[in-house]
Amino acid sequence: MCTLISVLKPQNFDWNVMRTGIKLFGTEEEGTKSGPEATDEFLLTAREWIIKYGCGGTIFLLLGWPLAVLPWGDFSKACYAIWTSIAVMWGYLAAIVIITLPIYENRNTFWAVLTCNPSASNPDAKSSTIETAAA
Secondary structure, three states: OHHHHHHHOOOOOOOHHHHHHOOOOOOHHHOOOOOHHHOHHHHHHHHHHHHHHHHHHHHHHHHHHHHHOHHHOOOOHHHHHHHHHHHHHHHHHHHHHHHHHHHHHOHHHHHHHHHOOHHHHOHHHHHHHHHHHHO
């Protein structure tokens, strides 16, 4: 439905608004360098990766996987049980990865919140705070 409406009534969004209208936190104007994620080269590389693997995975799941089992013919009870078991396991694995990876990547921040210690979210800041206190 979204694709159909987008094709019939495009909004023709000006993507330069994204570059000029959104101010990045921690940019060079504030005295710190912005990360490599802010460069156009990084974003174009990320876009290519997403298109390659995202579209490739989608095409495989929509066409490749069903076509691979086409020679099986009509599913017997055993084949259907295998098919549904694989689909359910795939879903559980995807859910586990989608939930746990962001938590793992932000574990320092979670620990800082749970211990009410803001310096725990940045290990470098903790060591510099100790060095400053010792001096």
